[in-house]
Amino acid sequence: xxxxxxxxxxxxxxxxxxxxxxxxxxxxxxxxxxxxxxxxxxxxxxxxxxxxxxxxxxxxxxxxxxxxxxxxxxxxxxxxxxxxxxxxxxxxxxxxxxxxxxxxxxxxxxxxxxxxxxxxxxxxxxxxxxxxxxxxxxxxxxxxxxxxxxxxxxxxxxxxxxxxxxxxxxxxxxxxxxxxxxxxxxxxxxxxxxxxxxxxxxxxxxxxxxxxxxxxxxxxxxxxxxxxxxxxxxxxxxxxxxxxxxxxxxxxxxxxxxxxxxxxxxxxxxxxxxxxxxxxxxxxxxxxxxxxxxxxxxxxxxxxxxxxxxxxxxxxxxxxxxxxxxxxxxxxxxxxxxx
Amino acid sequence: xxxxxxxxxxxxxxxxxxxxxxxxxxxxxxxxxxxxxxxxxxxxxxxxxxxxxxxxxxxxxxxxxxxxxxxxxxxxxxxxxxxxxxxxxxxxxxxxxxxxxxxxxxxxxxxxxxxxxxxxxxxxxxxxxxxxxxxxxxxxxxxxxxxxxxxxxxxxxxxxxxxxxxxxxxxxxxxxxxxxxxxxxxxxxxxxxxxxxxxxxxxxxxxxxxxxxxxxxxxxxxxxxxxxxxxxxxxxxxxxxxxxxxxxxxxxxx
Numbered sequence: 001x002x003x004x005x006x007x008x009x010x011x012x013x014x015x016x017x018x019x020x021x022x023x024x025x026x027x028x029x030x031x032x033x034x035x036x037x038x039x040x041x042x043x044x045x046x047x048x049x050x051x052x053x054x055x056x057x058x059x060x061x062x063x064x065x066x067x068x069x070x071x072x073x074x075x076x077x078x079x080x081x082x083x084x085x086x087x088x089x090x091x092x093x094x095x096x097x098x099x100x101x102x103x104x105x106x107x108x109x110x111x112x113x114x115x116x117x118x119x120x121x122x123x124x125x126x127x128x129x130x131x132x133x134x135x136x137x138x139x140x141x142x143x144x145x146x147x148x149x150x151x152x153x154x155x156x157x158x159x160x161x162x163x164x165x166x167x168x169x170x171x172x173x174x175x176x177x178x179x180x181x182x183x184x185x186x187x188x189x190x191x192x193x194x195x196x197x198x199x200x201x202x203x204x205x206x207x208x209x210x211x212x213x214x215x216x217x218x219x220x221x222x223x224x225x226x227x228x229x230x231x232x233x234x235x236x237x238x239x240x241x242x243x244x245x246x247x248x249x250x251x252x253x254x255x256x257x258x259x260x261x262x263x264x265x266x267x268x269x270x271x272x273x274x275x276x277x278x279x280x281x282x283x284x285x286x287x288x289x290x291x292x293x294x295x296x297x298x299x300x301x302x303x304x305x306x307x308x309x310x311x312x313x314x315x316x317x318x319x320x321x322x323x324x325x326x327x328x329x330x331x332x333x334x335x336x337x338x339x
Numbered sequence: 340x341x342x343x344x345x346x347x348x349x350x351x352x353x354x355x356x357x358x359x360x361x362x363x364x365x366x367x368x369x370x371x372x373x374x375x376x377x378x379x380x381x382x383x384x385x386x387x388x389x390x391x392x393x394x395x396x397x398x399x400x401x402x403x404x405x406x407x408x409x410x411x412x413x414x415x416x417x418x419x420x421x422x423x424x425x426x427x428x429x430x431x432x433x434x435x436x437x438x439x440x441x442x443x444x445x446x447x448x449x450x451x452x453x454x455x456x457x458x459x460x461x462x463x464x465x466x467x468x469x470x471x472x473x474x475x476x477x478x479x480x481x482x483x484x485x486x487x488x489x490x491x492x493x494x495x496x497x498x499x500x501x502x503x504x505x506x507x508x509x510x511x512x513x514x515x516x517x518x519x520x521x522x523x524x525x526x527x528x529x530x531x532x533x534x535x536x537x538x539x540x541x542x543x544x545x546x547x548x549x550x551x552x553x554x555x556x557x558x559x560x561x562x563x564x565x566x567x568x569x570x571x572x573x574x575x576x577x578x579x580x581x582x583x584x585x586x587x588x589x590x591x592x593x
Contacts, residue, residue: 029526031489034499035501051503053485054528059525
């Protein structure tokens with residue numbers, strides 16, 4: 001229980017870090033601290049607070065929060081190593097450490113190389129993956145996941161369409177975030193100045209690279225909306241009684257509405273830095289929620305695991321064992337095998 | 340392939356990337372040294388002089404809010420935006436005027452005197468200036484706060500240097516002509532300066548009276564460009580004979 005609460009803290013801190021990163025980009029402060037890992041020659045943690053002025057406030061705060069999140073993720077990995085019986089969850093903790101270290105290095109490189117777009121986009125993309133890892137760990141250590149939710153209801157296990165659309169939604173949300181990061185880091189955020197129309201129509205009357213990038217992000221929003229509506233609609237229609245699916249579905253729907261509103265306001269406000277940053281972190285929340293929903297729809301695939309056996313391997317092993325037994329039922333592939 | 344081999348490949352790729360970024364450009368390697376004396380015969384040299392004006396009603400300069408750094412706020416002093424400064428006489432300040440074409444293959448000595456770009460009152464002073472390729476440009480922090488000096492050229496090498504303490508100075512030489520090189524401070528997003536880098540000494544920046552003088556030019560026909568950060572650039576062609584002074588005027592509209 002304590003480990004789960006700590007994992008929730010780590011995930012929340014990572015979201016805060018993403019918001020701080022959004023502020024850095026939105027205020028144009030990415031190069032206000034020209035050196036790395038030091039800050040104006042000071043060791044990062046000893047940089048005087050009274051010198052955190054102007055753009056330094058955003059950039060240095062981002063670095064301090066990143067250090068804190070890095071430390072929390074290391075502690076989380078150590079805790080998992082000591083207390084978590086599932087090998088693959090422990091591994092996830094180690095992957096999170098590697099990801100956050102890589103993320104820190106990418107952040108440093110992008111400063112030292114004057115914010116090259118590919119590195120900055122990679123930095124933004126990896127940030128979301130780190131967030132996904134922390135959210136996943138928080139989910140896997142939760143009591144509900146361990147219990148297997150409504151283990152008596154097997155209708156979800158055979159609902160492959162839902163699993164597929166939920167996973168696809170998560171993938172599209174992530175792709176949309178990458179499109180957004182590309183737009184931010186190539187300066188295409190205001191390439192289309194109106195919203196919801198595009199230069200007064202549905203399709204740009206002429207094309208440049210920034211307009212194409214910006215337009216791709218808007219089309220991406222449409223695709224994601226369709227996916228989210230399909231997933232949520234399916235959940236509410238077929239699994240209304242499953243709270244572990246219904247709650248994230250409704251949350252995802254709300255986040256979608258908020259995110260589209262924030263996207264429009266970002267354009268109409270001329271990229272106001274608070275609105276812009278909220279748009280970034282709401283995208284992360286949508287991704288995390290979509291991931292939780294997708295993982296919960298696939299809960300039966302993560303069966304009882306022995307040491308060194310991954311969730312999917314365990315699924316196959318359980319399936320084989322169960323199918324060879326006399327109680328085999330093709331609509332219920334992994335009965336009573338949840339953890 | 341073993342894990343070590345993969346690791347080796349990654350390290351090699353990173354090293355190659357770092358090496359590529361730190362390498363000298365072909366221009367730096369192949370440029371011959373500048374001559375020590377001017378190729379212009381002083382007995383025949385002429386001048387190009389003129390004035391630059393703004394036509395129309397100029398907008399009121401915006402007030403710069405420096406609240407994000409209390410060290411920048413000076414009691415009783417209101418800093419205004421220097422993007423477009425027009426005097427009551429219609430004279431347009433901060434226009435960089437230079438010989439764009441007409442000097443042929445002539446090469447000129449590099450002045451030994453360094454130029455100064457100061458950071459004072461959380462503004463770059465001067466707002467617009469010129470420099471010769473290879474000439475030392477000293478960038479000074481005269482403020483009681485920290486700045487980052489961030490040059491964002493397209494042709495020359497970008498740099499971003501921190502100056503956390505008052506009195507700190509950074510010296511830089513540009514290697515290639517470039518009109519203009521923007522300077523900014525990411526700590527104070529209102530701070531901008533523009534440096535016109537050319538490979539000869541015939542440049543000027545208009546002051547309060549909007550006038551400029553390009554002195555000591557050899558007789559010939561020249562393309563003169565006047566560049567303004569928000570109004571764009573204009574060119575004119577002028578011919579001067581021995582010891583003549585050509586007079587031209589530029590007029591910018593909003």
